[in-house]
Amino acid sequence: MVGAGSPAISVRGLSKHYDQVRAVHGLDLDIEDGEFFSMLGPSGSGKTTVLRLIAGFEPPTAGTIRLGDEDVTDRAPYDRDVNTVFQDYAIFPHMSVLQNVEYGLRVKRVAKPERRRRAEEALATVRLEGYAARRPHQLSGGQRQRVALARALVNRPKVLLLDEPLGALDLKLRREMQVELKEIQREVGITFVFVTHDQEEALTMSDRIAVFNDGRIQQLATPVELYEQPASAFVAGFVGTSNLLDGQVAKELVGEDGTFVIRPEKLVMHAEDGAPAADGNTAVAPGVVREVVYLGASTHSVVELDAGATLTVAHQNTDRSIDAALERRQQRVVLSWRRDHLVALGRAPDPETPSPEEES
Amino acid sequence: MPLVRLPAGLRVSVTVVTLVVLVVIYVPLLLVLLNSFNTDRTFGWPPPGYTTHWWSLAWHSEGARDALFTSVRVALAATAIALVLGTLAAMGLRRTRFFGRNVVSLLIILPIALPGIVTGLAFQNGFRTILGLQLSLWTIVIAHATFCIVTVFNNVQARFARLGGNFEQASMDLGAGPFTTFRLVTLPMLRSALLAGGLLSFGLSFDEIVVTQFTASSTDRTLPIWIFQNLFRPNAAPIVNCVAAALVLFSVIPIYLAQRLSGDAAEAMTGAR
Numbered sequence: 258m259v260g261a262g263s264p265a266i267s268v269r270g271l272s273k274h275y276d277q278v279r280a281v282h283g284l285d286l287d288i289e290d291g292e293f294f295s296m297l298g299p300s301g302s303g304k305t306t307v308l309r310l311i312a313g314f315e316p317p318t319a320g321t322i323r324l325g326d327e328d329v330t331d332r333a334p335y336d337r338d339v340n341t342v343f344q345d346y347a348i349f350p351h352m353s354v355l356q357n358v359e360y361g362l363r364v365k366r367v368a369k370p371e372r373r374r375r376a377e378e379a380l381a382t383v384r385l386e387g388y389a390a391r392r393p394h395q396l397s398g399g400q401r402q403r404v405a406l407a408r409a410l411v412n413r414p415k416v417l418l419l420d421e422p423l424g425a426l427d428l429k430l431r432r433e434m435q436v437e438l439k440e441i442q443r444e445v446g447i448t449f450v451f452v453t454h455d456q457e458e459a460l461t462m463s464d465r466i467a468v469f470n471d472g473r474i475q476q477l478a479t480p481v482e483l484y485e486q487p488a489s490a491f492v493a494g495f496v497g498t499s500n501l502l503d504g505q506v507a508k509e510l511v512g513e514d515g516t517f518v519i520r521p522e523k524l525v526m527h528a529e530d531g532a533p534a535a536d537g538n539t540a541v542a543p544g545v546v547r548e549v550v551y552l553g554a555s556t557h558s559v560v561e562l563d564a565g566a567t568l569t570v571a572h573q574n575t576d577r578s579i580d581a582a583l584e585r586r587q588q589r590v591v592l593s594w595r596r597d598h599l600v601a602l603g604r605a606p607d608p609e610t611p612s613p614e615e616e617s
Numbered sequence: 618m619p620l621v622r623l624p625a626g627l628r629v630s631v632t633v634v635t636l637v638v639l640v641v642i643y644v645p646l647l648l649v650l651l652n653s654f655n656t657d658r659t660f661g662w663p664p665p666g667y668t669t670h671w672w673s674l675a676w677h678s679e680g681a682r683d684a685l686f687t688s689v690r691v692a693l694a695a696t697a698i699a700l701v702l703g704t705l706a707a708m709g710l711r712r713t714r715f716f717g718r719n720v721v722s723l724l725i726i727l728p729i730a731l732p733g734i735v736t737g738l739a740f741q742n743g744f745r746t747i748l749g750l751q752l753s754l755w756t757i758v759i760a761h762a763t764f765c766i767v768t769v770f771n772n773v774q775a776r777f778a779r780l781g782g783n784f785e786q787a788s789m790d791l792g793a794g795p796f797t798t799f800r801l802v803t804l805p806m807l808r809s810a811l812l813a814g815g816l817l818s819f820g821l822s823f824d825e826i827v828v829t830q831f832t833a834s835s836t837d838r839t840l841p842i843w844i845f846q847n848l849f850r851p852n853a854a855p856i857v858n859c860v861a862a863a864l865v866l867f868s869v870i871p872i873y874l875a876q877r878l879s880g881d882a883a884e885a886m887t888g889a890r
Contacts (some may be wrong), residue, residue, distance in 0.1 A: 314786055334789040342792045347783035351805045364801070502718065537683035 261509040263325060264418050265290040265448040266311060266445050271320030272473075273306050280306040282472040284320070286296045288416075288450060293442050295451045298469030299495070304452045307469075308418050308542040312341050322417055340409035342528075345425070346391045346401045349603070354380070354404050355389035361412040379411035382441060397432045406441070416448045423440065423458065435461045452482075456496045460484065487560070489603055493518040498557075500568040502599075510542055516602040521571035523598040526558060532591035541593045546585045558585065560592055568592065646865060653858035658851070675859035684843035685863075690753060690820040691829075691839060695761035699818045700811060702762070703769025708803075711777050729767040736760065737831030744832065752834040760832040761825060765818035772814035776807055813878045816871035824868045840864055 264287040271284040281303040296304040309315050311322055313334035321330045327594060329337045340361070348357050353367035358379055361408035366400045393401060402422060403418055409417055423431045423438075439462045442449045454458050459466045460480040467477045467492075476488040487493035490501060503516040511517055526546075527533070535541045544562040558570045622629065656666035675681055706725055710718060728736065740760045745748040784806065788798040826841040833842065844860055847853035 293862050314790075333794075335792045335794055336785070339790075341784055343787060344781060345781075348786035349784060349802060349806075350789070360793075360801075362787070362790075364791065364793040408791065580725060614784070 263290070264288055264323075265292070265325060266450070268307075269321050269323075271310060271322065272318045273303075273315065274318045279472050281310070281465075284472075285472065286467065286477075288448060289464075291446050291448055293439065293449045293451065293462055293464045295453060295463040295466045296469055297453055297456060297459040297466050297495070299454060302469040303472035304467075304469045305420055305456075306472075308341075308450065308452050309475070311416070312339055312418055313337050318326065333410050338410050338415040339418055340414040340416075340422065342402075342422045344422065346405040346422075347356045348401055348404050348408070350393050354391045354393070354396070354579055355392070357404055358389075358407045358411050360408060360528040369385045374607070375411050376407075379407040382410060382444065383407045384437075398425055399434065400435065406438075410441075410447070411443060413445075416450060419449060419489075421452055421454070423453075423455075438462060439576060440593045460496070464600070466496075468495060470495075478589065480506055486600055487518060487602065489571065490516060490518070493600075493602065498571075499586065500566070501572075502566050506562070506564050506566045510562075510566075511596075511599060513601075517599045517610050518602060519568070519594055519599050521557065521569045522555075522573075522595055524568060524570040525593050526570050526572065526585075527558060527561070527591045527593060529589050529591055533593055535593075538595055538597070539593055540599075541591055543589065546588055546590055549586050561588060561590070588606050589609075620733075620792040635780045649858055650862045651867075653855065653862050655855070655858075658855060660854075672857040672859050673864075678856055680838070680843055680847070681856065682861050684838045684840045684860075687754070688823055688840040691757050691761060692819045694755075694758040695765045695822040696815050696818045697761040699765035700815050701771045703766040703814065704768070704773050704807065704811065707735065707770050707773035707777060711774070711782075725770055726767050728763040731764075733825070733827030734831075736763070737828040740828065741813075741831040748806035752831075752832060754837050756834075757837065757839070760828050761822040764828075765822055768793055768813035768817040768821065769811065771815075772810040773807055780806055809878050813875040816875035816878070820868045820875075822872075822873040822887060824864060 266286070266288040267508070268286040271281055271286075273281040279397070284303075284307065286307075296307060298304045300489075306315070310317050313329070313332060313336075317330065321328055323329065324338055329354070349360070352360070354374075354377055355600070356547050358376040359372050360498070362375060363406050367375075368465055377386075377389065382390060383406050385400065385407065388400065396404065402425075405422070418439075423434050434457055438449075438451075444460075450460065460483075463480055465477065465479055466483055468475045468483065469566060470491055476483060476492045478488075483492065483496050485494060487499070489500070493499035493501070497591055498521050500519050500521060501516060502510055502519070507513065507515055507517055529543070530539055532543075533539055542562045544560040544564075546558050547561050547567070548559040550557040550559075554574060556572045557576055558572065559567060560570055651664065652660045653662075653671055654667045654669065655664040656668045656670075657664060658718070664877075710722055739761070741752070744752060744756050750756060784802050787799050788802045789795075793801065824841055825847060829839050829842055830845075833839065838846070840860065841864070844857050844864070846858050
């Protein structure tokens with residue numbers, strides 16, 4: 258295995274321009290060996306383009322891509338030790354499940370007994386034993402997804418690229434597959450590069466996440482850092498619900514200039530007469546409940562502060578106080594929070610990726 | 618299951634119009650078949666009696682047989698050329714985006730819409746004066762291939778449009794080079810489209826007369842030309858009926874098969890059933 262000093266993928270100055278559109282612009286990125294790495298961002302943010310550039314489906318406008326110690330920038334897709342799980346799976350319709358999974362080994366002229374054995378092993382890894390003889394059109398969406406995964410894993414690539422592979426599945430199946438993908442990744446020890454626009458999916462599975470916007474990385478961090486210490490208003494808004502305090506409101510409530518963010522679950526809502534007093538640790542702000550949204554496990558209340566901002570408060574439905582929360586609509590309340598839960602954004606989005614030593 | 622429920626009056630008139638059109642098309646064709654068994658040389662109506670005499674004459678007519686083989690050879694050769702060039706053209710136009718791409722696409726499809734007499738004249742001139750070629754079987758084949766390409770090109774292009782490009786990318790991603798990808802992925806997925814296009818192309822070439830007339834030498838006679846030449850010979854007329862009936866079958870069967878294949882393929886690809 259490659260040592261910790263040599264990343265599985267190393268991208269420098271990578272750009273891809275289509276006519277006037279800058280899909281990816283000046284990207285530097287190191288993905289560690291054995292890491293579950295996610296690229297998260299809205300559609301059109303460049304994350305899928307980066308994946309396609311790494312796979313070799315498109316040539317970059319500028320920059321280099323290294324896989325391990327090899328520069329693969331100018332190599333064809335079939336000459337790179339990466340495999341892709343496509344968004345629509347792209348399972349060959351004229352082949353059986355086994356033939357699909359064997360395909361990579363077949364074109365590399367691996368002897369038949371060995372490729373049969375490895376294909377069956379790969380099918381077992383994705384829990385599809387007994388499906389070898391099926392035709393793709395006899396499979397459900399989730400099963401096709403597994404075939405696509407097995408077809409890529411059987412080649413034991415250095416890096417597995419996954420392009421929103423769970424997007425076509427329903428929510429329940431998606432949740433199951435998230436856990437399973439993570440397990441499989443740990444089991445096989447291959448570096449996974451996972452593209453998604455679903456922040457929950459990224460937080461669930463990843464060792465590290467790169468948040469993309471406008472062809473650049475806005476922040477690269479672990480899920481915890483990303484959620485607790487967002488670097489910019491964009492990241493704060495894209496990963497989770499963000500409550501922003503800025504301008505005059507920040508001055509009044511925080512006592513400083515700048516932009517601050519606080520997560521909904523860190524706010525506590527009190528009746529007007531039961532509010533704690535503000536002190537060095539705790540801040541309070543009065544307001545009016547504008548909306549109450551019941552979400553099953555939790556309830557979200559949207560509170561318009563007298564100071565001007567609108568904040569969302571999350572409340573776990575651990576007791577039977579839900580009715581009380583619902584009755585608070587249009588009533589005056591007081592919000593309180595711990596001052597150290599406020600995250601100052603202020604600075605511009607940092608285009609630099611943290612140095613690899615900070616990780617692992 | 619009707620998609621739209623029409624008012625009763627409209628439904629009746631639509632049915633009547635449909636029936637009239639079908640009768641006008643198919644009764645004369647049936648008449649040809651019937652007359653090929655008519656004992657009366659001048660096709661008197663109603664037929665005084667029925668005989669298979671003409672069929673046995675037609676079967677033993679050397680001219681008709683030669684013409685049949687000539688037609689089959691021309692149709693096979695034109696179809697072979699069309700399969701190769703039509704597929705390559707569709708692949709080329711799919712992969713690349715260049716200025717004038719739509720124009721090239723139109724130019725490939727145009728020959729099927731051009732009046733046969735113009736195509737025929739143009740080819741005759743082109744072959745004889747510019748290229749200095751003797752008219753032969755091959756000049757017919759080349760002329761036929763120009764419009765046979767269209768059926769293959771259209772079928773393959775439609776298949777590509779439905780498949781999208783991800784399968785080939787997946788194949789390359791799994792380590793297959795361009796040729797292996799073509800052999801193991803592209804070609805198998807085009808198979809039924811190629812078969813349908815090829816059968817249509819065979820049918821088109823087999824019963825073509827106008828272009829053939831201009832591009833054939835005086836000794837090369839395809840079946841339609843043989844019919845045309847023998848039509849007005851009183852002795853040959855009953856045999857012509859037999860040959861015509863056979864020609865109908867030869868043209869209809871490939872097209873029927875082509876249609877069934879396209880339907881099957883569509884089903885297999887979408888995974889319906």
